[in-house]
């Protein structure tokens with residue numbers, strides 16, 4: 001507790017939240033699932049920012065990754081497959097005081113929920129979105145996902161998947177009113193942490209694609225990138241993700257990229273030779289639909305009654 | 318005030334001036350059914366709505382209903398293109414659109430055929446028809462018109478040919494823009510309406526238009542009035558008793574919109590769909606003034622998800638839709654049931670299945686509302702029977718949803734949506750607004766689904782309440798909201814959610830029977846058919862028939878005491894706007910006969926042999942249609 005000094009410090013939190021204050025149920029993911037690392041990073045972000053657990057809401061769809069809210073000790077909404085965005089938007093709409101996070105999977109977001117995803121980008125409501133992209137359907141046991149690479153062997157495509165994948169970064173960067181797009185990888189927890197810190201600080205729809213290992217169904221998926229850091233390229237800029245020496249040391253490839261430059265962001269997002277990580281795009285000036293939602297809250301019953309009376313007058317006989 | 322109006326009717330400056338010149342008598346009548354029909358876009362509805370409002374303001378009972386062509390822009394002068402409005406008005410309360418019209422104003426003869434096909438007119442119906450077609454430059458049109466005049470006379474209609482456009486041309490350059498107001502003026506003269514009230518109505522209707530437009534409409538109104546006073550020997554008077562209560566007049570969708578405000582709801586989330594959209598058009602205009610916002614979502618799934626999110630966060634929410642949208646919302650309705658999120662869902666029913674009859678009336682979503690979700694999903698379903706109830710039932714739905722922590726489906730239909738009727742001005746009760754969200758600390762020891770064994774009720778923590786943190790889930794869960802697959806927990810959860818229905822049931826009282834408590838025949842209805850059913854039943858009773866009716870407002874849980882009431886009648890039958898196999902259809906036996914929805918439901922519920930009168934003509938139920946069947950059943 002910081003309570004001792006409270007008389008001389010105005011903004012001391014009433015209670016200092018430790019990591020364990022954000023820990024919910026015991027995670028049930030496979031032991032080496034990439035989701036664990038993301039969960040830990042998120043809990044650290046919460047502690048770092050001292051987010052009041054009662055004002056924080058984690059929203060998800062259905063999938064392994066969508067179990068996320070259960071493992072936090074905040075408010076949570078584990079809803080329907082593909083539908084986390086409409087729910088998160090509804091929560092945020094008239095409650096600007098709530099801090100909303102969304103955990104979604106590649107099937108959840110890019111397949112069944114793709115329509116909502118496009119519109120959520122455009123609504124640009126202030127929330128932090130983590131796309132846990134393992135390029136496979138985990139929960140339902142290894143079906144092809146829209147982000148599965150062409151030729152992926154799965155239970156629905158035992159001879160290899162037929163179509164090229166959707167690139168969630170390219171798609172997001174193509175939607176009107178996009179405001180924040182970043183990418184990170186679960187095997188670099190420090191980078192996950194600083195990326196989510198930046199995402200959370202951004203006012204608007206902060207979209208973070210996290211490449212996430214599913215050792216259970218695709219044990220070799222990212223093994224090259226993990227064993228060889230040279231296959232990764234780090235996006236750096238003073239307005240980008242905060243530079244952490246240990247991360248910078250790891251990657252010899254880096255590109256100076258101004259996150260205000262959407263054209264270069266789109267080019268980088270399309271790179272297939274290397275995995276770019278960092279901040280692709282950030283524009284805090286985009287239109288935010290949650291500002292509209294917060295525009296006339298807190299009417300008293302009397303005010304509501306007055307407005308209704310005016311209406312009834314208009315229709316009076 | 319209204320009494321004053323009726324005095325005014327006799328005053329020389331209004332009615333008698335025409336009377337003196339023509340020497341015609343004013344005919345007192347109890348009620349009238351008037352139609353204005355035209356091609357789409359000729360303003361018939363605007364004229365009719367104004368006429369209805371003026372009549373309501375003069376104290377008449379009124380019911381207006383739009384005549385809507387299926388297509389947005391049907392070809393001109395087509396039989397299927399009839400667009401317009403019917404206004405039924407009378408000395409007493411009017412509860413439905415009635416049977417055949419007494420007087421019709423038609424902008425062309427072809428659209429009348431569409432209405433004749435729908436049996437909208439009878440022998441003796443007065444038809445005031447635009448006669449410009451007689452001199453059309455197109456020979457086929459001339460021929461069509463001449464043939465129609467011949468046929469209409471054969472049908473026994475009282476046809477009066479009028480050069481409406483020519484009359485309008487004396488005042489305006491482009492009569493196609495204002496002919497409807499001239500017609501309104503003509504009708505005001507025929508029915509001795511207060512012209513000042515009509516003028517005020519025009520000013521209100523065109524309040525967003527330029528002064529020039531308003532002036533030109535007023536000019537035409539008066540021109541039509543004066544012309545009819547001089548040239549028509551038609552004058553009717555429908556007097557009303559002075560009323561002591563103040564009234565409002567609106568259609569059912571506006572009533573729903575106003576009910577949303579009266580319920581203190583703060584979020585209305587929707588995706589456009591006929592015939593529900595106009596609820597949200599209305600709200601979009603005024604909701605902000607009462608602290609609410611309309612959200613137009615990307616689809617119906619998102620619309621309900623958004624509303625559920627808002628409600629989870631403590632803001633009361635409604636989603637408004639129609640059949641196809643309902644179908645899309647089912648998974649989320651299941652979630653709201655499972656996770657016990659309060660939510661009001663308004664379904665303004667249209668014809669189905671699939672895209673069906675978008676603008677027409679049907680009651681076909683009854684069973685899907687009650688049973689349409691996968692798994693066991695006890696859902697409250699209620700149905701207003703009048704426009705007035707459209708208003709009050711939103712408040713009731715909101716209260717039930719909050720108190721019982723569950724979705725409430727309110728079923729209205731296209732007939733209520735577009736019907737306009739005056740009703741007692743609702744009193745505003747501050748308690749009917751949703752209470753402000755509770756942000757006080759949560760008592761840690763109370764679990765988020767601490768189901769009361771007797772009622773199934775539990776208290777709900779709202780985000781922002783410290784120590785109330787829980788993770789809502791649509792998976793089977795225990796009282797802590799922890800995902801639980803243990804066999805007994807799913808049984809327990811389903812049982813507790815079901816118990817809430819029993820708790821609501823306990824608060825309901827048996828429906829009142831219209832007519833004797835026992836007899837030969839009991840007619841059961843629900844929703845918008847109330848007026849037509851009671852009118853038909855009351856007529857049959859006057860004819861000596863032993864028949865009563867009852868009308869259900871609560872469909873799920875269903876109102877108590879039905880079995881007992883049913884037992885007191887020799888026969889029970891429903892009247893509903895639904896499909897049902899006819900008894901003597903090919904292949905149909907009593908075993909395979911697919912019965913209309915309410916009769917099916919009531920049979921299962923009461924173990925009574927419930928027959929039905931059902932049609933899906935896309936038309937509201939007419940009292941005459943019901944009466945015909947009652948006469949047959951009762952041997953009258």
Ligand SMILES: Cc1ncc(C[n+]2csc(CCOP(=O)(O)OP(=O)(O)O)c2C)c(N)n1
Pocket residue numbers: 062063064065066081104105106107108109132134136137138139140145
């Ligand atoms: C409407 C609906 N359709 C299908 C499912 C089955 N389902 C559950 S999760 C899932 C896919 C999950 O994949 P992803 O979103 O990538 O999450 P992951 O498990 O990989 O984290 C599917 C198809 C469902 N729950 N609901």
Ligand code: SF4
Pocket residue numbers: 028029030032033034035064065134138139213214215216217
């Ligand atoms: S199946 Fe894959 S995604 Fe799911 S928990 Fe296991 S490793 Fe993680």
Ligand SMILES: [Mg+2]
Pocket residue numbers: 063105106107132133134135136137138145
């Ligand atoms: Mg996945």
